[in-house]
Amino acid sequence: MKINPTALTLNQLLGSANEKFVIPSYQRRYSWREQQLFDLIDDINILEGADTHLLGSIVCLTGDHVAGVNSLELVDGQQRLTTISILLECLRARFATDDRTEHVQELDRLLTARPFEGPVIPKIALDTMDGEEFSQHAKATSEGDTHFLNLRLQEAFANARNWISQQETQDLVAFKYRLLNQAFVVRLDVGAAKDAFKLFETINNRGLRLSPTDLIKNFVLGNAARFGSDHLDAAKGNWSKLMNHLDRVDSDAFFRYFLIARLATRLTKSQVVYQFQTYFMNAVSEAEALPDRHWYSYEPDEEDDEGSSEIEPQDELTAKTPSGDSDNISFGEFMSGLVGAAKAYGELVNQKTGDVRIDRHLRNLKMIKSTQSYGFLMHLRTAGTKKNTFIEVLKLTESFILRRHVCRERSMTRKVCLPSSAK
Template sequence: MKITPTTLTLQQFFSVGNEQFLIPAYQRRYAWGQRQQRELFDDLRLLASGDTHLLGTVLFLSDTHKPGVNQLELVDGQQRVTTITILMRVLARRFEQDKKEKTAQKLAELLHCEGLDEQVLPKLQLGDLDHSDYLRIMDGGDISEVENACLSGAFEHFTEWVGQLSVDELNKFFHKLLNSASIIRLDVGAAKDAYKLFETINNRGLRLRPTDIIKNFLLGHASSLPAGTLDKVKDDWRKLIVALDGLDGLDGDDFFRQWLAGKLHRKVTMTKLVVDFKAYYLRRVQEAESMTEFLSSTMKDDENDDDVEDVAITGEEDEAAEAFVKIRKVKLTEFAKALRQSAELYAKLLCSSTESAKVNRHIANLWRIKAFQTFTWLLDMFGRESLDEKAKVRLLKALEAFMMRRHICEKRSNELETIFAGLTGIADEGYEEAVLEILREHTPDDDEFESSFASFPFVPAVIDRARYALEMFEYRAIGHKNEYYLADPDELELEHIIPKAADKASTKKDFGDWPSYLGEGWKAKHSKMLHRIGNMTLLADELNVVASNNPFLAKRKEYAKSNIQLTKDLVHLGQFKFKQVEDRSKAFAKQAVAMWRI
């Protein structure tokens, strides 16, 4: 392996006029937050005169330089390099404002490159998802149109911090940045060497995510195979990243953990995800037999394992389980394609954006119930061609009932991943009944569910679960025929009939004197009964309650205007105190037993 390490100041690092740094499309998006940006800024701002600061190592996959623009693939270091260029752009802008055009121009030249045709290009080119945002920032466009909040945040944070520097502090900071900060640049000529080095040198800053290690593992192996393999795997990886981008609160790590749990038919912990993935890969990919030096440098267990209950395997247990099944090994390109297709399906499921409106509604219900663990099984189930849409909808309905009962009865949630991973191993023949049988084994019985539902506290953390339950009760009350559905939460409020802050002056003004209405000792009962389902209903936000001496009668007048049957039913009550909350909760609980049944 030929490696050329060079220690460069930032001025030297950016000064080669015909080099462009290219962040490949398969890399993760820019993800540094304010903390990492502030640390970099303060490291330079507080650097003592005469001292130097090492910004770390960057790794380039580069070929022999030629005339024209040379694109160097930035294999590692893209987060820091992107951050530094945005900081340089902010500094240039400040110098422009201070009428120091010469200094601003010096920075601008470092941030661009050009070839023999004299066409000026940005020094750094980000991946497909981020590059338009990056250009908008670097070219002085409208920051409000930048979609990646981390990129816009970097620009806004640096603008604020640079703006706080005095003229003297600004000049010192500028010279420290270009002349006292240095980077160790590693140039590697072969792709297989670049990927092999990636994990070895990345031991600073934020720890590598499992997704990054898996990417490096796949691409590193692909780079050692015949021509064309690496390009195909790169393309599938890029599409995988695009598919998973933007999943609210989730990332590639969640996908790989749930996908692998479905393949191994057992729970996979995040701490053991990488080693379990590699063990699975070695047994399933034809070309894995050729992995020698690259494998030995990457096949390492996670040193920070504190998960005693779920001990990961290195292949022996899974191999024993597969001993009775003939394993069909596939080519790496086929493996990468199937992995990408699974990611695309996973994204559709999580975003409730399948081709079926019925399926999407049921998946949305699972989100409101808080059933993320189910997606291990859903990814497997929706990948089975043997199931038609009607069967999938039936299973989704059973899944809603299963999750509602377990959550309401407060069963251990850490059992769910094992249950759903186990469902992925069921054969196609007799599949639906086999799944239902297993779900029934782990479902609370009617008596436990009815008792728990009547007293369950639907606190703010699970308020979507209460809204889901009320909507299902409403559809049952009206004999729903799928002709229409209730409005979104933005237009339809979940109403606490007895208010949450009943004794506040503002509450008394808007909703009446509930403490006097509820009577002596109301406060102790209030905290116990407030979040029960019997104290809740659905109401359009345009229906405003007017205060009166009898607060429930005031609310009742507005409830009469509602089109929602559950809310209109409240009009028949002469009063609404804690007894009514309890009675209504018990009545709902009896309905719940009939509705959520497997």
């Protein structure tokens, strides 16, 4: 693995006229909260004299150098760089209002790349579900009545604008200088995709814990890169579809229920990543040639390290999927199945299957907190269960779950709860 690390100020990082940072479509949506935004602002504001602040590292997949503007795919650091872009966009708008042309021009230079021919393009480009909304926020000084899907992104722009509106112009000039010249980023350039995803995993093995979805995404794309560039391109596209289907849905829960449905076993949150990796290595035919495949084997834990799970073995009706080598499927088939399951899961959770009767029963299940049924229902949907049969299953599931809540008994328990007068 060849890594080229460079410590750069934001002025240096964004100063190149022939580079742009692309946040690819397979990355998750912007998710920083108000606290994280103001922590960043405070870190810059408290700098004194020639003090510096380390913003952290970013991992860039560089590819081959080409004439014109080179696109650097951001494998790690997208949340941080997006937040910086939000601050700079809001500062530029304020300086334009104050008629501080020199500062507007400086920020224009840092926020845009200029090809030899053609219009200017954003220096930090979001090729994600947030891309269009980010552009709308950056152009507007007020959201008005526009409905935005990513409330975190909307709040970040609103909070940044609100803070900036309360500052004196000269204070903002000083803040801009410290942000651009005294805040450093360690840029790690990697030429091969498989190395970039491996580096991401190594960096994030310490410190703040990544979500299961982040770790699974990196595992899938990293192995896709090992299978070949065509597999990687297809995997990126499939992952983008998957995240679209899981928009406004707990993606960590999806992977848990997906595995429960495939493996027919009890599964705690802490087991999801390893069990997914194991399932992947034993199900995907291309993985047979990987030298580390033997690291992954099905070994059920005797102890539950997170206490009792909300799903007991008898609670989840699932279908066992054979994991032997004779039943291996191609990587493309694996990803298609994963995307199909995500689509079914998203429709179930959001009650948007397109069928009025099914959606009505799904709303009932949501009201009685029937989350433990989603893995089973997702399996039925992806298996092509007929509509009338599926509706009957929904009715029975409603009755089972409601009885469980009332009687405090497990769903598969045969005991019937009747009032004494009816016995």
